[in-house]
Amino acid sequence: MFDFSSYFSNTAFITSKGELYTYKNVSILSEELGKYIQPHSLIFILCSNTIGSVLGYLSSFKVNAVPLLLSKEIDKSLLSEFIRKYSPTYLWLPDEMAHEYCDKEFIFSSHGYSLMRFGKKDVDLPDNLALLLTTSGSTGSPKLVRLSKENILENAKSIAQYLDIDQNERAITSLPMHYSYGLSVINSHLISGATILLTEDSYIQRDFWVFAREQRVTSFSGVPFTYEILKKMKFWNRNLPTLRTLTQAGGKLSNELIEYFAKNAKLRDVNFYVMYGQTEATARMSYLPCQYTIEKIGSIGQAIPGGKFEIWTDMVIVEESNIIGELVYKGRNVSLGYAECFNDLLRGDDNKGTLYTGDLVYKDNDGFYYIAGRKKRFLKLFGNRISLDYTEDLLKKQFNIDVACVGTDDKMIIYTTDLEQKDNIINFLVVTLKLNRIVFETRYLKNIPRSETGKVLYAELPIK
Structure with a gap:
């Protein structure tokens, strides 16, 4: 799928251990691994931000196998559920985890990863199926997003175009590669002949920044x-x-933080991009050009090159400005659909290039889009439709605390990490939302549960 021939001599990856791999090296190594993988088979990759993990990903494409990208830190019971539901032929995993599957056939080892055979039966997955990713909100669910080669390439090209990625770029892996946003960083740089700095270190660790600085x-x-x-x-x-560039996606950043980073970036001649996307659209659907970050603060911008936005209410397209409706995206990066079992992998293109995002938005008079909330993240309290996302934003702005709001149409429950503000939170919401205090309840948590990509795990917050 990726054609590296025009920049064979370019550096593709530099690891935090100081290893350097050119595009020619990567092509040869992935071709070698590909010899052991059956075309059109299913391969689970337990991902890390390492060269071994990346080689498994690229090798799968070489032979038209279909990888499912999962975290190497995945809960063992959840991995077992994935294996039971999807019956993979292979598992590509870190060497240190291979002993857990000693009853399986060992096939090949390279760069800290081992290839194990799981399935004996022949499979022949569809030609248009290239990649499987977990849905962004389902860390505990075996529901997958089915992606095609066209989805991956079109989105990567579009991202590279609007971020102006060329062969001189050096991006660092600050996000997991099994996460659609993190993977899009890798893909958009690979198609541009750029360099990717591979590290397992977190951005909260000193070594991460030493590596980033030393490798420019x-x-x-x-x-x-x-x-x-x-x-x-x-x-x-x-x-x-x-x-030169900072990008943000994966959820709404507060206007205060947008302003803070945008203004500081401008002072240092750094471009700061606010973006919007979903795994169901491969990764990216929109971006806000950095020259508008302050003027259009809070906006997700406009559709990416090759994409189109529409706003729908009651199955009718809204042309007027400042009318809230569901955001519908159309483009060649829209996924084929979902999968919840092996037979679903054999399905064709369910979405036909159209994605109903589930996000409620409006556009301003200049055609810039703003998210008002999720369709499913609303409560009807005393007949008043209240956005949980909007309420969270209000509380974060007012108290500068970490909160998460859930509830039913009878009561909103506000989880907070600040015990001292519990009463103040309710008093503030009573005044601001003009509702009786009996519909609010605050609960203290030491930490709000989050996924490894920082998203709040609302399903883990009790509503009773």
Whole structure:
């Protein structure tokens, strides 16, 4: 799928151990591994931000096998459920985990990863199926998103175009590669002949930034939680003279943080991009050009090159500005559909290039889009339709605390990590939302549960 021939001599990857791999090296190594993988078979890859993990990903494409990308830290019971439901032929996993499957046939080992055979039966997955990813909100569910080669390439090309990625770029793996946003960083740089700095270190570790500085990092990507932490870490005091680009996606960043990073970025001639996407659209659907970050603060921008936005209410397209409706995206990066068992992998293109995002949005008079909330993240309290996402934003802005809101149409439950603000939160919401205090309840948590990409795990917050 990826054609590296035009930049064989370019450096594709530099690892935190100091290893350097050209595109020619990567092509040869992935071809070698591909000899052991049956075409059109299903291969589970337990991912890490390492060269071994990347080689498994690229080798699968070489032979038209279909990889499912999972975290190497995946819960063992959940992995067993994936295996039971999807019956993979192979598992590509870190060497240190191979002993857990000593009853399976060992086939090949390379760069810290081992290939194990799981299935004996021949499979022949469809030609248009290229990749499987877990849905962004289902860390505990075996529901998958089915992606085609066209989906991956079109989205990567579009991202490379609007971020102006060329062969001189050096992106660092600040996000997991099994996460669609993290994978899109890798894909968009691979098709551009750029360099990817591979590290397992977290951005909260000193070694991460030493590696970034020594290897002349040019771009960094993060989710909202990442940027919350970076501000606390006094990010702009770090010595990163080659940094040119910051990107943010994976959820709504507060306007205060957008302003903070946008203004500081401009002072240092760094481009700060706010973006929007879903795994169901491979990764990216929109971006806000950095020159509008302050003027259109809070906007997700406009559709990416090759994509189109529509707003629907009651199955009718809304043309007027400032009318809230469901955001519908159309483009060649829209996934084929979902899968919840092996037989679903044999399905064709269910979506036909159209994705109903589930996000409620409006557009301003200049055609810039703003998210109002999720269709399913609303409560009807005393007949009043209240957005849980909007309420969270209000509380974070007012109290500068970490909160998560859930509930039913009888009561909103506000989880907070600040015990001292519990009563103040209710008093504030009573005044701001003009509702009786009996519909609010605050509960204390030491930490709000989050996925490894920083998204709140609402399903883990009791509503009773």
